Amino acid sequence: xxxxxxxxxxxxxxxYAKTGIFVSDQKVYLLKKRIQDRINALQFSSASExxxxxxxxxxxxxxxxxxxxxxxxxxxxxxxxxPQLQIFAEYCLPEVVxxxxxxxxxxxxxxxxxxxxxxxxxxxxxxxxxxxxxxxxEAIDIDDRALSTxxxxxxxxxxxxxxPHTYLEKYFEATPEGYAVKDFVRRYVNFSKVNLFDQTQLTxxxxxxxxxxxxxxLIYFSDDSRRKVIEGFxxxxxxxxxxxxxxxxxxxxxxxxxxxxxxxxxxxxQKPLIEEG
Amino acid sequence: xxxxxxxxxxxxxxxxxxxILRAANFQVIDAIDGADALEKIYRENDIDCVITDVNMPNxxxxxxxxxxxxxxxxxxxxxxxxxTLDAANxxxxxxxxxxxxxxxxxxxxxxLIESVRMAIGREC
Amino acid sequence: xxxxxxxxxxxxxxxxxxxxxxxAVNDTTKIEELIALLVEDRREIVREMVVDVLxxxxxxxxxxxxxxxxxxxxAFVRNSAASILARQWDWSKEALVxxxxxxxxxxRKLAIDALYEVGDPxxxxxxxxxxxxxxxxxxxxxxxxxxxLGGHGYAEKILQILSRAExxxxxxxxxxxxxxxxxxxxxxxxxxxxxxxxxxxxxxxMPYLRLLAKFSQPQHLEVLLEIAEAKLxxxxxxxxxxxxxxxxxxKSSLKEHEKKQIHTFLTQAISKNIPSANKYEIVSLIGRLGxxxxxxxxxxxxxxxxxxxxLGAIEVIGTLKMTDFEADLQALLEKEKDEDLRLAAIFTxxxxxxx
Numbered sequence: 228x229x230x231x232x233x234x235x236x237x238x239x240x241x242x243y244a245k246t247g248i249f250v251s252d253q254k255v256y257l258l259k260k261r262i263q264d265r266i267n268a269l270q271f272s273s274a275s276e277x278x279x280x281x282x283x284x285x286x287x288x289x290x291x292x293x294x295x296x297x298x299x300x301x302x303x304x305x306x307x308x309x310p311q312l313q314i315f316a317e318y319c320l321p322e323v324v325x326x327x328x329x330x331x332x333x334x335x336x337x338x339x340x341x342x343x344x345x346x347x348x349x350x351x352x353x354x355x356x357x358x359x360x361x362x363x364x365e366a367i368d369i370d371d372r373a374l375s376t377x378x379x380x381x382x383x384x385x386x387x388x389x390x391p392h393t394y395l396e397k398y399f400e401a402t403p404e405g406y407a408v409k410d411f412v413r414r415y416v417n418f419s420k421v422n423l424f425d426q427t428q429l430t431x432x433x434x435x436x437x438x439x440x441x442x443x444x445l446i447y448f449s450d451d452s453r454r455k456v457i458e459g460f461x462x463x464x465x466x467x468x469x470x471x472x473x474x475x476x477x478x479x480x481x482x483x484x485x486x487x488x489x490x491x492x493x494x495x496x497q498k499p500l501i502e503e504g
Numbered sequence: 505x506x507x508x509x510x511x512x513x514x515x516x517x518x519x520x521x522x523x524i525l526r527a528a529n530f531q532v533i534d535a536i537d538g539a540d541a542l543e544k545i546y547r548e549n550d551i552d553c554v555i556t557d558v559n560m561p562n563x564x565x566x567x568x569x570x571x572x573x574x575x576x577x578x579x580x581x582x583x584x585x586x587x588t589l590d591a592a593n594x595x596x597x598x599x600x601x602x603x604x605x606x607x608x609x610x611x612x613x614x615x616l617i618e619s620v621r622m623a624i625g626r627e628c
Numbered sequence: 629x630x631x632x633x634x635x636x637x638x639x640x641x642x643x644x645x646x647x648x649x650x651x652a653v654n655d656t657t658k659i660e661e662l663i664a665l666l667v668e669d670r671r672e673i674v675r676e677m678v679v680d681v682l683x684x685x686x687x688x689x690x691x692x693x694x695x696x697x698x699x700x701x702x703a704f705v706r707n708s709a710a711s712i713l714a715r716q717w718d719w720s721k722e723a724l725v726x727x728x729x730x731x732x733x734x735x736r737k738l739a740i741d742a743l744y745e746v747g748d749p750x751x752x753x754x755x756x757x758x759x760x761x762x763x764x765x766x767x768x769x770x771x772x773x774x775x776x777l778g779g780h781g782y783a784e785k786i787l788q789i790l791s792r793a794e795x796x797x798x799x800x801x802x803x804x805x806x807x808x809x810x811x812x813x814x815x816x817x818x819x820x821x822x823x824x825x826x827x828x829x830x831x832x833x834m835p836y837l838r839l840l841a842k843f844s845q846p847q848h849l850e851v852l853l854e855i856a857e858a859k860l861x862x863x864x865x866x867x868x869x870x871x872x873x874x875x876x877x878x879k880s881s882l883k884e885h886e887k888k889q890i891h892t893f894l895t896q897a898i899s900k901n902i903p904s905a906n907k908y909e910i911v912s913l914i915g916r917l918g919x920x921x922x923x924x925x926x927x928x929x930x931x932x933x934x935x936x937x938x939l940g941a942i943e944v945i946g947t948l949k950m951t952d953f954e955a956d957l958q959a960l961l962e963k964e965k966d967e968d969l970r971l972a973a974i975f976t977x978x979x980x981x982x983x
Contacts, residue, residue, distance in 0.1 A: 231872040232909040244536055252905045253968035256939055260975060279778065283749055426648060434641065454680060455648075461673055462641050479539040483563050484673035487546045489577070494546045502640060502671045513741075516772040520800050523831035527862055559738065561711050561745065564703035588737055588765040593701070609765050610797035613831060 228266070230259050230274035237278055238262070242295055245288075246453070247472075247480030248446055254298050261297045265290070288449060299446055305343045305382070306389040308442065308474045310493060315438070316351045318490040319469045323437050324360055326467060331361035335436045335463065337423060337456075338444030339366035342377025343386055345416045346408050348440065350398050352415065365432055367421035377418050380408040424452055429459045436464050443473035445481075457481050467500045506624050507548070510534040511541040511556035511565065512586075517609075521555060521586070524613045525620065529628040537561060538568030545572065551581065553624050555616075558587040558594070566601045573602035582623035586611050635661050640671060647677050656687040663693060667705055679708045683715040691720035695727055698735045710738045714745035725754055733763040740766060744773040752779035759785055768801045775805025783809045787817055796832060803835035807842045815843040825855060833859065834866045841870030846878050849886055853893055864902045868909050875917055891919045904936035911940025915947045923950065930956055935966050942969065946976040949983050 235258060239250045250258065262274060271277045285291050306312060323329065332352065336345040345366035352362040368374055383405050387395060399406040421428050423444075439460045445453045460470060461484060470485060472478055478485055478496045485496040508530050510521045522532040533548070535541035537560040545551055554572070558565035565585060572578045584605040585598045598606050605619045621627060635658070638646060650658050659682075666678045682694065694716070697709035713720040720742075727739035740758050743751040756779065758770035767789065774782050783806060790802035806814050818839060822828055825836060837855060840848060852874055856867045871890065875882075882890075891914060898910045911929050914922070922944070929941035930953075938960070945953045957973050957980075964970050 229876050231869065231912070232905060233869045233872065240536075251968075252908070252936060253939065253966060255905075255908065256943055256972040256975075257968060259943075283747060283777070458644060458648075458673065458677060462644055477540075477543050479543045480562075482673065482676055483539045483542075484671075484676060487542055489546050489549060494543070502673070514769065514772060515776070516768070516801050516804055517797075519804065519835070520797055520831065523800075523834045523863075527830035558703055559707055559734075559741070561707055561741075564707050566703050588763075589734060610768065610795050613796060613829070 228259070228263055228274055230262060234274050234278060235259065238281070238294075241281065241291075242298075243477070244480065245291070245450060246295055246446065247477035248295060248299070249475045249477065250298055251475070258294075258298050261294060265294070292447075292449065295446055299443065303340050303343045303443075304386045304389060305347050306391075307343065307347075309389060311442075311471060311474050312347065312351060314491040314493045314495060315469070315471065316355050319438070319495060320352070320355050322490075323467065323469070324356065327465075329360060329437070331363070332356065332437050333433070333435055334362065334364045334438040335432065335440065335460075336364055336366040337439060337441040337460070339368050339377060339418070340370070340373045342366065342373075342380060342408075342416075342418070343382070344440060344442065345377070345418070346380070346412055349412045349415045350394060353398075353412070354394075362415060364416045365436075366416055366418045367423075367429075367432070368418075369420060369422050371420065374418050374420060380413055381405045382408075423448075423456045423459075426455065426459050429456075430463055432463065434463050434465075436460075437468045439464060439468070439470045441470070441472060443476070445472065445476060453481055461485075461498060464498045466498055466502070468498045470496050470498070472496075505529060505531045506552040506620075506626065506628060507531045507533065507550060508620060509541060509544060509548075509551045509554045511536075511538065511554060511560070511568070513537055513557065513560040517557065517586075521611075521616060524616055528617045528620075530620065538563030538565055538571075541568055542571055545578065545581070553582040553584065553620055555584045555586050555620070558585060558589055558598070566597055569598070569601040569603055584619050584623055586616070635665055636669075640674065643674060644677060647674075647681050651681045651684050654686055656685055656690070659685065659687065659690060659693065663697070666708065667697075667700070667702070675704065675708075679712060682708075682712045688719050691716050691723040695720070695723040698727055698730075698738045699732065706738060710742040711745060713739075714742045714747075717746045717748065717751075721754075725757075728754065728757050733761070733766060736761060736763070737766050737769060740769050740773065744769075744777070749777045749779070752777050752782070755779075756782055756785070759789065764795055764798060768795075768798050771798070771801045771805045775801075775808040778809060780809045783811065783814055787814055790818070791821070796829070800832055800835045803832070803839050807835065807839040810839065810843065812843040812845070815839060825851060826858060830859065830862060834863055837863070837866050837870045838873070841873035842877075844874050844877055846881055846883075846886065849874070849878075849882075849889065853889060856893060856897075860897060860900060860902075864897070864900070864906055868897070868906050868913070872909065872913055872916075875913060879916070879918075887917055887919050890917060895925070898937075904934050907934060908936035908940040911937055912943050912947075915940075915944030918948060922948065923952070926950065926953070927956065930960060935969055938964075939969055939972060942972045942976050946979050949980065951980050951983055954980055 235255045243249055266277050281291055334348055339345050345364045348364050381404050387406050398409055398412050400409055486499050488495050488497055508525055510518050512518050513536055518534045525532050535544050539562045556565040569583055583603045585603045586607045586609055588609045590608045595606050604623055662678050662682055669675055691713055694709050694712050698706050700706040713724055724739050724742055727735055730736050743755050752774055755770050755773050758766045761767050771786055786802050786805055793799045860867055894910050894914050898907050926941050926944050929937050932938055957977050961973050
């Protein structure tokens with residue numbers, strides 16, 4: 228097949244320009260295999276012909292979206308993308324509390340799936356915030372089955388593989404069924420079924436969020452709905468609040484309304500403190 | 505080896521400018537518009553010079569320069585504009601935004617290399 | 629909710645909600661107000677969303693009003709206008725073609741950009757009008773876009789432009805475009821103009837190399853290898869890409885000694901100080917070239933410290949159906965940490981078992 232690194236870069240650039248998702252070099256095999264399968268299924272004669280189809284004839288972008296999804300690993304576990312959580316814990320969280328002299332912090336975990344992310348955030352807040360400062364995690368997803376797993380709060384070895392040992396002892400209970408999240412972690416998380424496309428339902432959660440986590444979720448959306456969801460988050464956030472996408476997702480391809488900041492060696496996006504009006 | 509960021513929505517321009525600079529021993533990365541460039545400037549944090557177009561979708565070059573200059577860390581990052589806009593008021597706006605050099609396309613290879621060298625204050 | 633007609637008085641939250649509403653019900657009575665917001669408002673989220681709404685509104689009279697904004701002094705406004713017109717292609721055709729004739733070359737350039745942004749090969753015929761533009765930048769843009777959109781019918785015209793081009797950027801653009809839409813005859817014509825490639829300026833040699841490789845025949849191997857050896861340090865990407873093109877095109881007609889020559893070059897290149905991604909490509913090419921007795925070499929790559937070289941080796945095992953590597957892949961799986969490499973090894977094992 229005429230699919231070399233040049234073609235890989237062409238497709239990778241397309242994915243980045245359209246979705247903001249950066250496909251790493253190591254994905255070349257996976258992408259190539261996927262494209263080979265699609266070329267066979269759609270009976271194209273070459274990779275260049277398929278790429279041309281993606282560029283100019285894939286109206287509605289369905290083929291393209293499926294390709295993007297096929298190159299991403301959809302696995303969720305506690306403390307996933309650790310460096311990013313570290314920036315949240317050690318830089319963003321103290322900054323927000325200090326700046327606004329806050330006594331409570333509100334966090335949205337959008338597309339929370341089976342609950343690993345919101346519980347992780349609850350653990351981080353327990354660790355980082357003083358007892359005088361309250362916090363609450365609003366966790367939403369559209370999938371009922373995922374939500375019921377989240378509510379059950381019991382996880383296997385694989386899900387907790389990145390949890391620091393001391394946290395595992397402190398925040399989880401080893402049961403015959405698996406690791407159960409302790410009550411004082413659950414207490415600060417509220418799960419509900421919300422469709423991110425439904426602006427009314429989404430924004431009814433409030434307009435006072437200090438943090439929004441929407442990691443590795445937007446890949447499943449089209450260009451237009453991605454923008455809409457982010458606009459929704461924008462209005463739901465307090466000025467100076469932070470939004471976190473997955474570490475290979477770039478918000479700048481969707482909107483430039485958030486301010487970029489370098490914190491703790493990484494890049495974060497902040498809603499402007501003062502909007503130019 | 506100095507690291508140069510080329511910002512242009514035209515792939516051909518990015519390639520052309522990259523060929524010239526790589527042949528002159530510069531390390532080159534590129535960005536497809538102002539928003540992408542800002543992201544790379546913040547992420548990489550070790551860019552020595554930016555060469556940017558003005559008319560681009562998503563975020564134009566002037567807006568991008570103003571945003572770069574509003575950040576203390578990047579207040580002295582050398583910025584060269586390379587654009588097809590040759591009117592006096594465009595040049596004025598470019599310098600006002602905070603550009604250090606203003607080149608009109610098509611840029612001669614020798615001029616591009618010389619401008620980068622002047623902007624960063626060394627050969628390569 | 630505030631009374632309609634007062635978009636400018638609303639706070640951000642109200643305004644964003646109202647903008648969503650305008651879009652949902654296609655309220656075209658708000659177009660003037662939206663344009664005023666786009667021009668005057670300084671809140672980025674608002675401007676972006678107004679552009680978004682203007683891209684979606686359905687009104688045959690909208691493009692003409694938007695086309696007027698191509699003259700705007702504010703760069704954001706004029707670039708947004710181009711993007712809106714691109715998205716409104718069903719109705720903006722006339723306005724864009726009219727803008728291609730504007731006396732301001734910058735407006736013509738924005739119109740060319742917008743036509744390209746439409747992303748439809750049928751715009752090529754309109755873009756081609758700019759091949760005769762008096763401004764060289766507009767010709768360069770048209771050449772690039774026609775190449776990218778696959779306007780094969782314009783290869784001849786671009787060849788003519790190349791034959792009288794003096795500007796180096798225009799020359800490079802023509803070479804790159806011809807690599808996309810040309811044919812072996814084009815290459816033949818270009819070879820006449822550039823009879824000794826190694827004396828070309830490096831920046832011009834790179835697009836030339838692509839054109840050469842794209843339409844190459846076995847007899848081009850010599851010049852290709854000559855360039856490759858001389859310029860690998862500064863142009864590794866282009867050289868490896870052109871080797872890939874050459875192999876794809878000529879694989880079946882290459883003689884054993886020619887394969888050997890390429891193989892020798894590739895194995896030397898892999899030891900050079902070039903990025904891992906390019907080393908992966910080299911290993912993958914070695915597989916595609918398919919020289920005999922590769923087992924030992926592939927085994928070495930499979931044990932490399934560089935994950936991209938290991939990935940290349942896994943791929944070669946699959947490509948060449950090297951069934952005697954099953955145990956090696958199993959051994960790799962036992963210690964490999966990289967998820968993507970693991971997946972590749974698993975797929976390849978499945979593939980080998982199916983043989």
